[in-house]
Amino acid sequence: MRANGLTVYVVDDDPGVRDSLGLMLGLAGYRTALFADAESFLAAWRPEWSGCLVADLRLPGKTGVELQAALRERGASLPVVIITAHGDVPSARTAFQAEAVDFIEKPFDVEQVKAAIGKAFDRESRRLARERERAADAERLAQLTLREREVLEHAARGLHAKEIAAALGISPRTVEVHKTHIMAKLGVRNVAELVRFALAAEPDAKGRAGSG
Amino acid sequence: MPAARYIRDAAVFAPCYIMLDWASYIAPLGPYNITPWNPQPALAIVWMLLGGLHHLPVVAATVFLADVLIRHAPAGVAVTLLTSAVLAAAYGAIAWFLRSQPRFHPGLSTTRDLTLFATATLAGTAAGGALFVGVLTAAEPSFAGSFLEAWLRFWTGDAVGVLVTAPLLLVATDGERRRALASLARRPEAALQMGVVAASVWLIFAGLPGDPSRHFYLLFIPLIWVALRGGMEGATVALGIVQLGVVLGMHSLGVDWLPAVELQALVAALTLTGLYLGIIVDERGRAAESLRQTLRLAAAGEMAGAIAHEVNQPLTALSNYGRSALMLLERGGEGAAQLPSTIGKMLSEAERASDVVRRLRDFFRAGTTRLEPVPATQLAAAAERIGRQVIGASGVAFSVRAEPGLPPLYVDRLQIELVLRNLIANAVEALHDRNAGEVTVAIGRQGASHLRLVIADNGPGLDPEARLRIFEPFVSGKSTGMGLGLAISRAIVEAHDGTLVAASGAHGEFHLDLPCAPTG
Numbered sequence: 191m192r193a194n195g196l197t198v199y200v201v202d203d204d205p206g207v208r209d210s211l212g213l214m215l216g217l218a219g220y221r222t223a224l225f226a227d228a229e230s231f232l233a234a235w236r237p238e239w240s241g242c243l244v245a246d247l248r249l250p251g252k253t254g255v256e257l258q259a260a261l262r263e264r265g266a267s268l269p270v271v272i273i274t275a276h277g278d279v280p281s282a283r284t285a286f287q288a289e290a291v292d293f294i295e296k297p298f299d300v301e302q303v304k305a306a307i308g309k310a311f312d313r314e315s316r317r318l319a320r321e322r323e324r325a326a327d328a329e330r331l332a333q334l335t336l337r338e339r340e341v342l343e344h345a346a347r348g349l350h351a352k353e354i355a356a357a358l359g360i361s362p363r364t365v366e367v368h369k370t371h372i373m374a375k376l377g378v379r380n381v382a383e384l385v386r387f388a389l390a391a392e393p394d395a396k397g398r399a400g401s402g
Numbered sequence: 403m404p405a406a407r408y409i410r411d412a413a414v415f416a417p418c419y420i421m422l423d424w425a426s427y428i429a430p431l432g433p434y435n436i437t438p439w440n441p442q443p444a445l446a447i448v449w450m451l452l453g454g455l456h457h458l459p460v461v462a463a464t465v466f467l468a469d470v471l472i473r474h475a476p477a478g479v480a481v482t483l484l485t486s487a488v489l490a491a492a493y494g495a496i497a498w499f500l501r502s503q504p505r506f507h508p509g510l511s512t513t514r515d516l517t518l519f520a521t522a523t524l525a526g527t528a529a530g531g532a533l534f535v536g537v538l539t540a541a542e543p544s545f546a547g548s549f550l551e552a553w554l555r556f557w558t559g560d561a562v563g564v565l566v567t568a569p570l571l572l573v574a575t576d577g578e579r580r581r582a583l584a585s586l587a588r589r590p591e592a593a594l595q596m597g598v599v600a601a602s603v604w605l606i607f608a609g610l611p612g613d614p615s616r617h618f619y620l621l622f623i624p625l626i627w628v629a630l631r632g633g634m635e636g637a638t639v640a641l642g643i644v645q646l647g648v649v650l651g652m653h654s655l656g657v658d659w660l661p662a663v664e665l666q667a668l669v670a671a672l673t674l675t676g677l678y679l680g681i682i683v684d685e686r687g688r689a690a691e692s693l694r695q696t697l698r699l700a701a702a703g704e705m706a707g708a709i710a711h712e713v714n715q716p717l718t719a720l721s722n723y724g725r726s727a728l729m730l731l732e733r734g735g736e737g738a739a740q741l742p743s744t745i746g747k748m749l750s751e752a753e754r755a756s757d758v759v760r761r762l763r764d765f766f767r768a769g770t771t772r773l774e775p776v777p778a779t780q781l782a783a784a785a786e787r788i789g790r791q792v793i794g795a796s797g798v799a800f801s802v803r804a805e806p807g808l809p810p811l812y813v814d815r816l817q818i819e820l821v822l823r824n825l826i827a828n829a830v831e832a833l834h835d836r837n838a839g840e841v842t843v844a845i846g847r848q849g850a851s852h853l854r855l856v857i858a859d860n861g862p863g864l865d866p867e868a869r870l871r872i873f874e875p876f877v878s879g880k881s882t883g884m885g886l887g888l889a890i891s892r893a894i895v896e897a898h899d900g901t902l903v904a905a906s907g908a909h910g911e912f913h914l915d916l917p918c919a920p921t922g
Binding site (some may be wrong): 203204206207209210211213214217218248275296297298299300 | 710711712714715716717718719720721722723725726729730733737744747750751754794
């Protein structure tokens with residue numbers, strides 16, 4: 191489990207609960223990091239952190255749910271599991287309104303925690319896979335020349351070679367050559383895939399065109 | 403044996419009824435022998451109300467016997483038999499009506515009970531009087547005067563007699579009321595009050611010149627005093643003294659019929675005023691007591707919630723360590739080296755859990771206030787400890803100052819700690835999201851017999867309106883809980899003879915005054 195690089199971040203103000211949870215999760219094969227309150231976690235937080243946040247609902251200062259909100263504000267999508275010693279309905283509602291992966295009452299069973307962390311890790315893995323895909327796409331897009339990107343943009347709008355040629359003031363033949371190069375660089379087999387790729391990458395492509 | 407009991411009750415009732423009839427046979431009017439004050443129907447009504455309507459034949463017989471013995475049955479035996487039956491039926495009807503009312507309590511514990519009783523009495527005696535006068539007029543045309551006038555007089559005499567006397571009898575026969583009366587009688591104040599009532603009656607009849615009814619208003623003042631302090635029981639006894647005094651006064655002055663009716667009407671007004679006031683005082687007392695109970699329960703509930711949370715923490719840690727120890731055992735070898743420290747942690751968590759349970763037990767022990775001398779330094783240390791716990795890692799500055807040489811307090815330590823926790827938690831909450839927040843607790847003298855604890859924060863404070871309402875239950879600036887914290891705190895402090903107020907000012911500040919231990 192260590193291999194996937196995911197970490198369980200535990201935030202609980204109770205030293206006994208924090209230490210014991212760290213020990214148990216460590217022995218169960220998770221990589222863990224322990225924090226006493228929301229503020230110290232946020233101070234240490236890095237955007238590249240991935241895994242799962244296990245936070246107590248009632249913390250001194252920011253609560254677990256407020257911590258989750260603060261993370262979202264910073265653009266972090268770390269999944270959150272809320273644990274609480276108050277197993278009441280309002281607490282559970284607050285946690286789920288904040289889109290917590292799970293809500294666990296203290297005292298809890300190790301299997302319950304493992305199941306919740308597993309669910310969170312699944313979500314995190316899917317997110318990481320999507321991110322890797324996007325990164326790969328962006329990398330491939332970056333290989334295109336400026337002219338090729340212009341051709342791609344027009345093609346994505348559904349224009350034919352002739353129309354693109356007219357728009358860019360080049361010959362239709364050159365457009366066809368560009369298209370072939372683009373398809374090779376992006377690893378797509380036909381125009382349909384090309385269009386789909388362009389649409390998916392559009393915000394990125396525009397952003398780069400603007401800044402470059 | 404029911405029969406024996408029936409006879410025994412009748413043997414008590416009949417002589418009492420006849421004696422009362424005889425004692426109140428004052429200023430009889432005209433051929434109908436109508437008297438201005440008839441307390442004996444009250445005896446009949448109360449007997450049937452409490453004992454049951456099967457006493458009706460005894461009542462009718464007694465009414466007949468009394469008329470024969472006292473007035474020698476001027477209308478003849480046959481007519482007197484008929485009028486006795488009519489009167490007994492009217493009294494029975496009043497008793498029956500009251501018995502058939504759901505939730506009517508014969509001890510007159512609510513204003514509704516008293517209203518029902520007064521209404522039934524007025525209606526029943528009016529109907530009974532009309533029948534009585536009607537029978538006499540029909541039987542003896544020679545008596546015929548004004549039917550309306552005779553009926554009105556009869557009605558006044560009976561209604562006033564019952565209104566004044568029956569509540570006395572009802573209170574005297576209600577066990578709970580009698581016990582309350584006994585505890586009232588032991589107060590030194592009671593003798594003074596009754597003395598003042600008796601003196602007022604004397605003033606009205608003998609002390610002041612002129613018509614007694616002119617000075618009757620004097621009685622309202624001591625009656626209000628008695629009713630406010632002693633509730634319904636006190637009012638009833640005072641009214642009994644008034645009634646007795648009025649009867650003696652009328653006897654000794656030889657009051658005429660008309661002033662006698664006027665005086666009795668005044669006594670009736672006084673009676674209803676006193677009884678309503680007394681019952682309202684009782685009802686208010688009961689409402690206040692039930693609110694106090696509710697608050698005490700709510701305090702226990704909040705405390706139990708807090709303790710459940712605190713028990714859950716060590717339990718969670720225990721279960722985690724236990725699971726870890728199992729995994730270490732399975733691993734063997736290198737893992738086993740970590741076992742002793744893990745088991746040591748389990749033991750300390752178990753110790754923590756039992757600590758919490760001990761505190762829970764202490765709290766429920768303290769469910770009743772147990773006052774003891776508590777050194778001011780100990781309270782300061784408790785405030786310090788509570789403050790640290792409440793503030794945790796929230797970054798609020800906290801300090802406790804105590805003047806040197808303070809006398810010990812006379813309080814229930816656990817309950818006052820609960821109040822302090824509440825006030826400090828409130829202060830910290832008021833500083834939510836505020837930089838450089840600060841909470842201070844200052845302990846100093848307040849007068850000769852009290853210490854004052856000032857719990858202050860540098861937050862925004864309360865506006866004047868909120869300051870007045872903040873102690874009401876369910877008024878809360880918080881979105882969680884029920885806003886009972888301050889109401890509970892004030893209830894606890896007042897049970898200590900202390901006060902808790904929100905001071906006005908630009909910052910949040912609460913003044914908690916607590917009594918010192920008696921010296922010597």
